[in-house]
Amino acid sequence: MKDKQLICIMCPVGCHLTINEDLVVDGNKCPRGKVYATEEMICPKRILTTTVKTDSKDFPRLSVKTNKPIEKTLLFEALEKLNHITVKKNVKIGDVIVKHILNTDVDIIATKSLVRE
Amino acid sequence: MKQSYDITIIGAGAAGLSAALEAYDDTLDILIIEREKNFGGILNQCIHNGFGLHVFKEELTGPEYAQKLIDLVMEKQIDYLLDTTVLNISKDEVFSIKATNITSGEFIIESKSVILTTGCYERARGHVDIPGDRPKGIMTAGSAQRYLNIDGYLVGKKVFILGSGDIGLIMARRMTLEGATVLGVAELMPYSNGLTRNIVQCLNDFDIPLYLSHTIKEVVGKEKLEKVIIQQVDENRQFIENTEKTFEVDTLLLSIGLIPDVKLFESLSIDTDPLTKSALVNQKLETSVKGLYACGNALHVHDLVDDVTIESRKAGKYAKAYVINQKDIDKKQVPIRFDHHIRYVVPQVVDYHLIDEPFDVLFRATQKHDVLKLVIKQGDQVIRKKTLKYVVPAEMQKVQIKPEDLINDLPIEIMVEEV
Numbered sequence: 001m002k003d004k005q006l007i008c009i010m011c012p013v014g015c016h017l018t019i020n021e022d023l024v025v026d027g028n029k030c031p032r033g034k035v036y037a038t039e040e041m042i043c044p045k046r047i048l049t050t051t052v053k054t055d056s057k058d059f060p061r062l063s064v065k066t067n068k069p070i071e072k073t074l075l076f077e078a079l080e081k082l083n084h085i086t087v088k089k090n091v092k093i094g095d096v097i098v099k100h101i102l103n104t105d106v107d108i109i110a111t112k113s114l115v116r117e
Numbered sequence: 118m119k120q121s122y123d124i125t126i127i128g129a130g131a132a133g134l135s136a137a138l139e140a141y142d143d144t145l146d147i148l149i150i151e152r153e154k155n156f157g158g159i160l161n162q163c164i165h166n167g168f169g170l171h172v173f174k175e176e177l178t179g180p181e182y183a184q185k186l187i188d189l190v191m192e193k194q195i196d197y198l199l200d201t202t203v204l205n206i207s208k209d210e211v212f213s214i215k216a217t218n219i220t221s222g223e224f225i226i227e228s229k230s231v232i233l234t235t236g237c238y239e240r241a242r243g244h245v246d247i248p249g250d251r252p253k254g255i256m257t258a259g260s261a262q263r264y265l266n267i268d269g270y271l272v273g274k275k276v277f278i279l280g281s282g283d284i285g286l287i288m289a290r291r292m293t294l295e296g297a298t299v300l301g302v303a304e305l306m307p308y309s310n311g312l313t314r315n316i317v318q319c320l321n322d323f324d325i326p327l328y329l330s331h332t333i334k335e336v337v338g339k340e341k342l343e344k345v346i347i348q349q350v351d352e353n354r355q356f357i358e359n360t361e362k363t364f365e366v367d368t369l370l371l372s373i374g375l376i377p378d379v380k381l382f383e384s385l386s387i388d389t390d391p392l393t394k395s396a397l398v399n400q401k402l403e404t405s406v407k408g409l410y411a412c413g414n415a416l417h418v419h420d421l422v423d424d425v426t427i428e429s430r431k432a433g434k435y436a437k438a439y440v441i442n443q444k445d446i447d448k449k450q451v452p453i454r455f456d457h458h459i460r461y462v463v464p465q466v467v468d469y470h471l472i473d474e475p476f477d478v479l480f481r482a483t484q485k486h487d488v489l490k491l492v493i494k495q496g497d498q499v500i501r502k503k504t505l506k507y508v509v510p511a512e513m514q515k516v517q518i519k520p521e522d523l524i525n526d527l528p529i530e531i532m533v534e535e536v
């Protein structure tokens with residue numbers, strides 16, 4: 001297998017990484033680059049950000065995210081689940097909206113506070 | 118609320134909030150004025166993550182980044198007016214800021230110093246020449262983002278995107294995830310105008326094609342958009358024959374650039390820079406009007422909010438120093454010169470009477486470079502060299518100049534060594 005060239009997306013710096021078959025990473029400016037390249041080789045994951053419905057007139061949508069990266073292959077399935085949710089209570093930034101989505105160890109958390117009128 | 122302030126900040130996006138926090142001093146009266154009902158500016162609609170790594174050392178979404186700044190502003194009990202629009206600014210001894218809101222109608226606030234952080238707006242169809250019909254379904258990527266993320270409403274099902282700016286790329290992913298089909302992105306230039314990570318995360322991840330050196334030949338549709346026809350262009354931006362591609366779509370998103378929103382400068386006589394389309398500033402981020410500062414997207418378009426915060430903290434710091442010291446120092450403003458490899462620089466001028474600490478010169482390259490060797494000179498003398506890697510026009514670059522680097526009063530010249 002040949003070396004794989006990647007652009008790190010862990011932060012806006014965008015380091016150009018090389019990873020070889022022994023999972024040796026080069027070109028990363030911080031340890032996150034190494035983690036990223038290794039995972040892209042083995043099991044790519046993404047942070048998912050989206051919104052869920054609320055029953056508030058002023059803020060019809062609450063922005064949410066996964067509290068850690070979720071497997072890329074599960075993105076659409078997770079979104080499908082979230083499409084059926086309506087938040088009907090006040091939430092604070094960081095509150096868990098869905099625990100262990102799709103039976104993973106990933107939670108969906110609020111990225112905005114919602115104070116309903 | 119008082120009628121007279123030491124420092125007034127116009128706009129409460131990342132720039133305004135960051136500037137206010139740094140300007141804060143318990144001996145000074147500071148006011149923030151914001152047109153919207155909420156703080157945070159454009160960050161409120163940027164629900165994706167990737168913000169804050171430099172400033173807060175963690176990866177945040179736009180609303181989370183905004184909230185951190187808002188919490189700090191609340192803690193300091195800085196005065197603010199929301200839902201209030203500034204109409205114009207004039208200056209005599211001090212600044213008069215004319216504003217309006219529902220409760221008070223029009224009113225005037227006086228201020229010794231003003232920091233303008235009114236952000237930017239998106240180039241729309243009227244700013245560029247897109248031939249063809251004028252059907253419904255054509256809008257800026259930022260409007261579509263606002264509809265989707267704030268109001269929860271998907272503007273179309275089959276989408277094409279013109280321009281590879283970041284907002285368009287982010288929307289390509291966002292709309293795909295929400296069930297729309299994004300058929301492609303056309304970019305006039307031979308390189309992307311978005312950040313690399315957005316190409317990776319937003320297009321490559323979902324196999325959305327990016328057509329470089331392509332633009333729209335025609336938009337077709339009577340009432341509603343029916344199709345867009347794109348065509349390849351050569352180096353001189355002339356269409357190449359037999360390269361048309363047709364996409365049947367109901368939505369065309371424009372992501373073709375941002376322009377600083379500086380309408381408020383119109384009532385002041387201020388030196389402007391045609392390259393940034395905003396005020397010309399010195400290394401203290403002071404405009405040609407004494408006591409008037411500009412930062413964030415109102416000064417030049419930033420890709421990263423962290424850069425906005427870093428720049429705006431400086432504006433806050435220098436506005437505070439201006440109000441506290443108010444010494445009348447003669448200006449000795451000398452322009453920064455640069456060659457054709459560089460599209461613009463900020464600051465545009467250096468005040469040699471105010472050199473007391475290192476300052477950053479921010480710039481954008483006109484082209485892509487794997488390695489960019491900068492040579493910084495004053496007259497014939499090289500004062501600094503710096504090598505940058507993977508430079509693209511979409512990513513802002515910076516080079517720091519220290520007081521001890523400067524050896525005379527000649528203009529700083531930033532040149533690129535050909536490699």
Ligand SMILES: Cc1cc2nc3c(=O)[nH]c(=O)nc-3n(C[C@H](O)[C@H](O)[C@H](O)COP(=O)(O)OP(=O)(O)OC[C@H]3O[C@@H](n4cnc5c(N)ncnc54)[C@H](O)[C@@H]3O)c2cc1C
Pocket residue numbers: 012127128129130131132133150151152153157158159160163165166167168169201202203204234235236237259262283284375378381412413414415419420421422423425
């Ligand atoms: C759509 C978009 C997507 C982006 N995505 C990313 C990203 O993924 N990652 C990243 O790091 N950066 C991103 N950025 C860049 C970064 O978030 C912004 O550059 C930054 O938030 C801009 O802050 P600002 O305060 O300069 O402008 P803004 O947030 O636009 O704030 C300007 C404020 O001024 C107010 N205002 C304007 N005129 C008046 C007036 N006359 N009176 C009173 N108030 C007024 C406006 O209402 C607004 O709240 C994005 C930028 C945009 C435009």
